[in-house]
Every structure is written in structure tokens, then in C-alpha cells.
Amino acid sequence: xxxxxxxxxxxxxxxxxxxxxxxxxxxxxxxxxxxxxxxxxxxxxxxxxxxxxxxxxxxxxxxxxxxxxxxxxxxxxxxxxxxxxxxxxxxxxxxxxxxxxxxxxxxxxxxxxxxxxxxxxxxxxxxxxxxxxxxxxxxxxxxxxxxxxxxxxxxxxxxxxxxxxxxxxxxxxxxxxxxxxxxxxxxxxxxxxxxxxxxx
Amino acid sequence: xxxxxxxxxxxxxxxxxxxxxxxxxxxxxxxxxxxxxxxxxxxxxxxxxxxxxxxxxxxxxxxxxxxxxxxxxxxxxxxxxxxxxxxxxxxxxxxxxxxxxxxxxxxxxxxxxxxxxxxxxxxxxxxxxxxxxxxxxxxxxxxxxxxxxxxxxxxxxxxxxxxxxxxxxxxxxxxxxxxxxxxxxxxxxxxxxxxxxxxx
DNA sequence: ACATTTGCTGACCATTTGGTCAAACCATTT
DNA sequence: AAATGGTTTGACCAAATGGTCAGCAAATGT
Numbered sequence: 001x002x003x004x005x006x007x008x009x010x011x012x013x014x015x016x017x018x019x020x021x022x023x024x025x026x027x028x029x030x031x032x033x034x035x036x037x038x039x040x041x042x043x044x045x046x047x048x049x050x051x052x053x054x055x056x057x058x059x060x061x062x063x064x065x066x067x068x069x070x071x072x073x074x075x076x077x078x079x080x081x082x083x084x085x086x087x088x089x090x091x092x093x094x095x096x097x098x099x100x101x102x103x104x105x106x107x108x109x110x111x112x113x114x115x116x117x118x119x120x121x122x123x124x125x126x127x128x129x130x131x132x133x134x135x136x137x138x139x140x141x142x143x144x145x146x147x148x149x150x151x152x153x154x155x156x157x158x159x160x161x162x163x164x165x166x167x168x169x170x171x172x173x174x175x176x177x178x179x180x181x182x183x184x185x186x187x188x189x190x191x192x193x194x195x196x197x198x199x200x
Numbered sequence: 201x202x203x204x205x206x207x208x209x210x211x212x213x214x215x216x217x218x219x220x221x222x223x224x225x226x227x228x229x230x231x232x233x234x235x236x237x238x239x240x241x242x243x244x245x246x247x248x249x250x251x252x253x254x255x256x257x258x259x260x261x262x263x264x265x266x267x268x269x270x271x272x273x274x275x276x277x278x279x280x281x282x283x284x285x286x287x288x289x290x291x292x293x294x295x296x297x298x299x300x301x302x303x304x305x306x307x308x309x310x311x312x313x314x315x316x317x318x319x320x321x322x323x324x325x326x327x328x329x330x331x332x333x334x335x336x337x338x339x340x341x342x343x344x345x346x347x348x349x350x351x352x353x354x355x356x357x358x359x360x361x362x363x364x365x366x367x368x369x370x371x372x373x374x375x376x377x378x379x380x381x382x383x384x385x386x387x388x389x390x391x392x393x394x395x396x397x398x399x400x
Numbered sequence: 401a402c403a404t405t406t407g408c409t410g411a412c413c414a415t416t417t418g419g420t421c422a423a424a425c426c427a428t429t430t
Numbered sequence: 431a432a433a434t435g436g437t438t439t440g441a442c443c444a445a446a447t448g449g450t451c452a453g454c455a456a457a458t459g460t
Contacts, residue, residue: 007437026225026308029418039439044419069368104304106363108226113363124368145369145379146386149358156361157353163306163313165352168269168324169345179345186346190394199390207407229448239409244449246407 008046010036012056015047019057020098024105027054058105061097062116068093072125079133083195084188090155091184100160124148130195140198147191147199154187208246210236212256215247219257220298224305227254258305258312261297268293272325279333283395284388290355291384300360324348330395340398347391347399354387 004012014035018027029050033040047053068090075082106112130144158165158180166176204212214235218227229250233240247253268290275282306312330344358365358380366376 005437022308023223023225023304025223028416030416040418041420041439041441042437045438048419050418100304100307103361103364104223104300107300108222110363113367116367123370127369143386145371146383148369149365150354150390152361152365153353153357154350157357158349160360161303161352161356163310164303165349167313169327169348170323171345183346186343186399190350190390190399193397194390194393197393199386205407228446230446240448241409241411241450242407245409248449250448 007036007038007042011038011043011046011053015053016057016061019054020061020101023101024050024054024108058102058112061102062112064093064097065099065102066116069124069126072129074125074129079130079139079195080192083192084185087151087155087188087191088184090151091159091187094156094159099156103160126151139195142195142199147195150194151187151191154190155184158183207236207238207242211238211243211246211253215253216257216261219254220261220301223301224250224254224308258302261302262312264293264297265299265302269324269326272329274325274329279330279339279395280392283392284385287351287355287388287391288384290351291359291387294356294359299356303360326351339395342395342399347395350394351387351391354390355384358383 011032015027015032018032018035022028022031027050029043030040032053033043036043043053047056072086077085127144127148130139130142130147133139134141134144162176165171166173169176171179211232215227215232218232218235222228222231227250229243230240232253233243236243243253247256272286277285327344327348330339330342330347333339334341334344362376365371366373369376371379
């Protein structure tokens with residue numbers, strides 16, 4: 001199925017690691033080659049340029065995020081359970097992808113988003129789902145854009161900013177991870193409660 | 201009072217702009233010189249090295265953040281008003297500093313935090329303030345670490361991630377700014393409500 | 401008027417870095 | 431065994447980049 005050779009896989013894995021930690025400007029082709037255990041010339045044999053390789057990595061991670069954002073299957077599950085499950089999955093997802101990399105690169109070069117804008121849906125399914133539920137009268141009135149942003153912020157930022165939070169709260173790495181174990185459920189509680197109560 | 205010459209001010213301003221948008225690796229000494237309207241040689245005349253100039257900029261912004269985090273004057277104002285006012289001020293503050301720059305550079309080189317750890321307070325005043333209020337029985341039981349992280353996340357992330365939120369919600373730049381006008385108050389409402397209700 | 405310090409710069413340097421290329425290597429085919 | 435075609439690399443190149451330095455110019459001191 002996968003049309004990638006062993007070398008290509010190694011390169012992409014190495015490139016991902018280096019780009020995500022160093023950013024485009026900070027990444028070095030030699031470092032990627034070393035990490036992949038091949039020569040720099042081989043790197044250029046498979047991927048013409050740094051720009052080329054970067055786009056490959058960026059697009060892949062970006063696609064993952066976009067897919068997640070637009071994933072919201074409209075089955076019969078009750079919205080509370082659905083939301084809680086989504087938040088837990090969202091959190092796990094965020095821990096394994098470098099969102100900081102994406103945000104940082106977009107900040108450096110906003111065109112990275114402009115090029116993608118065409119492909120993506122105009123409005124996150126999450127928002128329309130809850131707006132519909134609201135119209136049917138199954139839920140108090142809330143601005144679902146706010147709920148959407150709240151959910152993303154509460155899930156993403158504690159991961160993005162983990163190091164600084166560890167410092168300002170006095171927790172060490174282990175404490176913080178422990179602390180984060182139950183965190184998604186607290187977020188779910190808060191949002192479910194806010195939705196039930198209504199948020200304007 | 202200010203012991204900086206006109207040239208030094210221009211350089212620092214230019215360096216801040218360039219470092220914050222491009223990061224350390226992406227920043228070019230020539231670009232900083234151009235932005236400041238002087239020669240590259242003059243840049244090195246005032247600040248020995250890129251590293252040196254970077255530290256100056258980073259430390260300044262970092263200090264601003266650390267000061268804000270530890271700012272929580274324990275006056276007689278009611279905690280609800282105090283919290284709401286703080287959130288509004290926090291939000292304005294975040295809009296004028298590049299938090300993404302700080303987080304990105306820390307991610308690239310965690311030592312930047314390790315060196316600072318000594319100077320900073322072990323625990324944010326915010327947390328102890330509300331923990332005390334709780335003990336006196338003026339408030340339901342909540343994990344104040346959670347409240348602390350909630351507040352930071354809800355304020356910072358919508359600014360950090362503005363571009364992607366604009367895309368996934370279908371708002372343009374103007375709409376989003378409009379939307380953000382009342383946002384701090386919604387955050388305050390949510391947190392005050394959560395604290396009154398109790399959060400575990 | 402002369403000397404000295406200070407601010408500033410063009411020209412230059414050493415190193416780094418993305419990228420190229422001819423040649424070697426290796427598995428498969430003929 | 432020779433030819434073939436894909437893979438890999440050391441050696442090399444040109445441009446970019448952080449940094450240096452002798453010297454100029456303008457203020458400042460004597």
C-alpha cells in the first residue's frame with residue numbers, strides 16, 4: 001500500500017523530528033541526513049530541496065489537524081458523551097503532534113494558510129452540530145464559536161505551554177504529566193456544564 | 201533616566217520586530233540593521249553578537265511575562281471584580297507582546313527557562329490567593345491549578361492561534377477582532393461561575 | 401589649532417549551508 | 431560476464447551569513 005521506500009520513510013521521520021523542534025530556518029539538511037543515517041547527497045536525491053521536504057512535512061501535519069477539526073460524525077450518541085469522548089481523543093491527538101510547529105510556521109509565513117484555505121471547509125462541523133442542537137431546543141442558547149474556541153484553547157494551550165506552566169506552578173515534569181491525566185475530563189465537565197447552563 | 205542612546209533604541213526596536221517574527225534562527229543581522237537604518241557593522245559595535253542581542257530581547261519580553269504572572273495585589277477588592285479586571289488587562293497585555301516568540305524559543309532551547317527558574321517565584325500568587333480564599337470558606341472547593349491553567353489558556357490561545365481560528369470559523373480578520381472585543385468578559389463569566397459552583 | 405575620543409561604515413574574512421555531480425555500488429537482467 | 435538501471439556518496443561549489451577591522455567623520459577636550 002505504502003509507496004514509500006525504506007529510505008524515504010527514514011528521511012521523512014528524521015525531517016519531521018528536526019523541522020518540528022528547530023523550525024524551517026533552524027533545521028539543517030545535514031542534521032536531517034545524520035538523523036536518517038544517510039548522506040546529505042542522498043537527501044537531495046529523494047527530495048530536491050529543503051523547501052520541498054519542508055512542504056511535505058508541513059502539509060502532512062497540517063492535514064492531520066484539519067482532518068481532526070472537521071471530524072465530527074453526526075451519529076445518535078448523546079451530545080454530552082460525544083463531547084467528552086471527543087475532548088479526550090483531541091487531547092491525546094495534540095500530545096502526539098507538534099501544534100507549536102504549525103502555529104510557528106504559519107506565523108512566519110501566513111501564505112502557508114492562504115494556500116490551504118481553498119481545500120478546507122468554511123466552517124467547522126463542531127459549530128454547526130451544536131448550533132443545530134440549540135435550534136431544536138435541546139440546549140440553552142450559547143455562542144458556539146465561543147464554545148469551539150474554548151475547547152481548543154483548553155486542550156491545546158496546556159500542552160503548548162507545558163514548560164512555562166511547570167515553572168510557574170512549581171511542578172516538575174512528572175507532576176505535570178500526572179496532573180494532566182485527568183485534565184481532559186475536567187475540561188469536559190466545564191464545557192458540558194457551560195452548555196447546559198447557556199453561555200453568551 | 202533611560203541610559204540608551206537613540207541608536208540603541210532604534211536597534212532594540214528593530215531587533216525585537218525581527219526576532220519576534222522570524223525567531224532566532226530566521227532572524228538576519230542584516231535585516232535588523234536595515235530595519236534600524238544603520239550598517240551591520242554598527243549593529244556589532246553596539247551589541248557584540250547575535251546571541252547577545254537576542255538575549256537582550258528575549259529577557260525583556262520574558263521579564264514582562266513573569267512580572268505579569270506574579271502580579272496579583274492582595275487588596276480589599278472583591279475577588280469577582282478583581283478576577284474580571286485581571287482577565288481584561290491580561291488579554292490586552294497578551295495582544296501587545298509576542299508570546300508565540302517566547303514559547304517557540306523555549307521549545308527550541310529549554311535552557312532559556314532553566315536559567316530563569318532561579319529568579320522567579322516558585323508558585324504564582326494567583327493560585328495561593330484563591331487557595332486562601334477557599335480555606336476561609338468564601339468559595340467552593342476547586343483545584344486552583346486548574347483554574348490558573350484555564351485562565352491562561354482561554355486568554356492566550358485565541359491570540360496565538362488567531363489565524364487558524366479565523367480559517368476554521370470562516371471569519372475574516374475584522375470579524376475576528378470584533379468577536380474578540382467582548383471575549384474577555386465571557387471568559388471572566390465562565391471562570392467566576394466555575395469558581396462559585398466549585399470545580400474538581 | 402590640535403589631539404583624542406566616540407560613532408559609524410565599506411570592505412573584507414571565515415564558516416556555514418543548500419545544493420550539484422561524477423563516480424562508485426549493488427541488485428537484476430541478458 | 432557484461433550491461434543496465436536504480437541507489438548512495440565524497441568532494442566540491444556558490445551564496446549567505448555572522449563577525450572583524452582599518453579608517454573616516456564628527457563631536458569633545460585641551
